[in-house]
Amino acid sequence: MYADLETSALEALTARLExxxxxxxxxxxxxxMARGKPAAEQLDLSMPMLSSVVDSASCAAESGLDCRNYGVLDGLPEAKRLMAVFLDDIPERVVVGGTSSLTLMYDALVRLCLFGTDGCAPWSSLDQVKWLCPVPGYDRHFAIAEALGFQMIPVALTDEGPDMDAVESLVRDDESVKGIWCVPQYANPSGxxxxxxxxxxxxxxxCAASDFRIIWDNAYGVHHLYGEPGRQSRVLDIGKACDQAKNPRRYLKFASTSKVTFPGAGLAALAAAPENLDEIKRHMGAATIGYDKLNQLRHVRFLEDARGVAExxxxHARILRPKFELVARKLEESLSDVGGCSWSTPQGGYFVSFDAPEGCASRIVELAAEAGVTMTGAGATWPYGRDPRDSNIRIAPTLPPLHELDEALDVFVCCVKLAYARKLLESRR
Known part of the structure; x- marks a missing residue:
C-alpha cells in the first residue's frame, strides 16, 4: 500500500510514475470516457427500425389512424403497450411523450412548481423546497433541481438503495422536503x-408533505449485462408498493429507449396513478396536440413486445459486457495494491463508480485530461458539483471501442497512482 511506503521509496515510485x-x-x-453514450456498434443494432415506416400505407396505426397527422395526446395504444414493458406497469397507466425522459421529469416538476397538485400550494409560492439526492447520483437530475431552485440534500446510496433511516428522518417532520430522485435498478453511477x-x-x-413525490427514473431497468434477471431479483415496482401502502399518488415513473435505440430519437414515457395522469394530461393538452406518432410506430414495429426488447x-449486452469486464480486470490488476481505492462491479447499466483516495479525484481527472483522456468532471455525482471528500469519479466505458478503452484505462490508473503518490508526499513535507 502506498501509504505504508518509506518516504524514499515513495519518492522513487513517484519519479517512475512521472x-x-x-x-x-x-x-x-x-x-x-466522459458520458454514457452507446457505441456506434450499438447504434447500428437499431438501424433496421428506420425502414419500418416508408410510405403512406406503413403510416397507419393498428386502429387505422394516419400517424402523419395531428392527434393522440398521450400515445398510440400499441406504443403504450410497448413502453409499459419498460415501466413495469399496465398500458392504461402509461403516457408516451417525446424523445427524452429527462424532459418529462423536468416538465413534471415544473408543473408542480407552477400549479401544485391535489389542492396543495404550487411549490413556487413556498419559501423553500428541499429535495433528497442519493449520492453518488446522476448529474442531470441534480441540474434540474438546481435550475428550479430546490435545496438539494445529499443522502448516502448504500448497497440496498438510499439510506432509508436518513430519508425517513428527513421527510417525517419537514413539510418543505418535497421529493427524492431514484434510479432503482443499476443506478447511475454505482450500478x-x-x-x-x-x-x-x-x-x-x-411524510410531512402530502405532495411528496418519488421520481422513479428506471433508466437502466432493461440494461442487463448478464441476461435478464429472474422475477425474484428484479427491482420491486414502486407503483404497486405505493398502491398497497395507500399512497397511490406518491410516485411518478419514467423510462425511455434512449440507450435502447437512438439517444435523442427514442421514445420516452411515464406511468402514474390515474389521478396524477388526469392532471398531467390536462396540462400536456395545453402544450401539445400530440407527440411523434411515426416514431412511436417505428419503435413498436422494431421492438414489438417484452420478448423483442429482451432479445x-x-x-447490446454482448457488445458491452467485454468493456465492463475489462474495466474490472484493469482496476483489480493495477490498483489493488495502491490502497484507498474502491469501485463498483455492476451487473447492468452504463457506468462504474470509482472512489479514489480522499482529496484526489479532481487531480486525477485533470491529469487524465492532460494525457488526452476526457472523464466526467470530479464532483459531478454530487449536488452542486461538490463532493465533500473529492473522491468519486464516474467511469463511462460504453462509447470507446475496446482497444481505445484499454488505452484510456491505462492512462486512468496511472493518473490515480500519480495523484495519490503526490498527495502522500505533500502530506509528509
Whole structure:
C-alpha cells in the first residue's frame, strides 16, 4: 500500500510514475470516457427500425389512424403497450411523450412548481423546497433541481438503495422536503439495485408533505449485462408498493429507449396513478396536440413486445459486457495494491463508480485530461458539483471501442497512482 511506503521509496515510485505519465502525454491521445453514450456498434443494432415506416400505407396505426397527422395526446395504444414493458406497469397507466425522459421529469416538476397538485400550494409560492439526492447520483437530475431552485440534500446510496433511516428522518417532520430522485435498478453511477425493503419503506414512510413525490427514473431497468434477471431479483415496482401502502399518488415513473435505440430519437414515457395522469394530461393538452406518432410506430414495429426488447438488449449486452469486464480486470490488476481505492462491479447499466483516495479525484481527472483522456468532471455525482471528500469519479466505458478503452484505462490508473503518490508526499513535507 502506498501509504505504508518509506518516504524514499515513495519518492522513487513517484519519479517512475512521472516518467510513465510523461510518456503517455507524448502519445497525443484523444479518448473519451466522459458520458454514457452507446457505441456506434450499438447504434447500428437499431438501424433496421428506420425502414419500418416508408410510405403512406406503413403510416397507419393498428386502429387505422394516419400517424402523419395531428392527434393522440398521450400515445398510440400499441406504443403504450410497448413502453409499459419498460415501466413495469399496465398500458392504461402509461403516457408516451417525446424523445427524452429527462424532459418529462423536468416538465413534471415544473408543473408542480407552477400549479401544485391535489389542492396543495404550487411549490413556487413556498419559501423553500428541499429535495433528497442519493449520492453518488446522476448529474442531470441534480441540474434540474438546481435550475428550479430546490435545496438539494445529499443522502448516502448504500448497497440496498438510499439510506432509508436518513430519508425517513428527513421527510417525517419537514413539510418543505418535497421529493427524492431514484434510479432503482443499476443506478447511475454505482450500478446499485434497490432492495425490496427499500422500495417498501419509500412507499410506506410517513411524510410531512402530502405532495411528496418519488421520481422513479428506471433508466437502466432493461440494461442487463448478464441476461435478464429472474422475477425474484428484479427491482420491486414502486407503483404497486405505493398502491398497497395507500399512497397511490406518491410516485411518478419514467423510462425511455434512449440507450435502447437512438439517444435523442427514442421514445420516452411515464406511468402514474390515474389521478396524477388526469392532471398531467390536462396540462400536456395545453402544450401539445400530440407527440411523434411515426416514431412511436417505428419503435413498436422494431421492438414489438417484452420478448423483442429482451432479445434486442441481449445484443447490446454482448457488445458491452467485454468493456465492463475489462474495466474490472484493469482496476483489480493495477490498483489493488495502491490502497484507498474502491469501485463498483455492476451487473447492468452504463457506468462504474470509482472512489479514489480522499482529496484526489479532481487531480486525477485533470491529469487524465492532460494525457488526452476526457472523464466526467470530479464532483459531478454530487449536488452542486461538490463532493465533500473529492473522491468519486464516474467511469463511462460504453462509447470507446475496446482497444481505445484499454488505452484510456491505462492512462486512468496511472493518473490515480500519480495523484495519490503526490498527495502522500505533500502530506509528509
Amino acid at each position: 516518467r510513465d505519465f510523461g510518456a503517455m502525454k507524448a502519445r497525443g491521445l484523444s479518448l473519451n 446499485t439495485t434497490y432492495s425490496d425493503d427499500t422500495v417498501r419503506r419509500l412507499a410506506t414512510m410517513e 434486442h438488449m441481449a445484443r
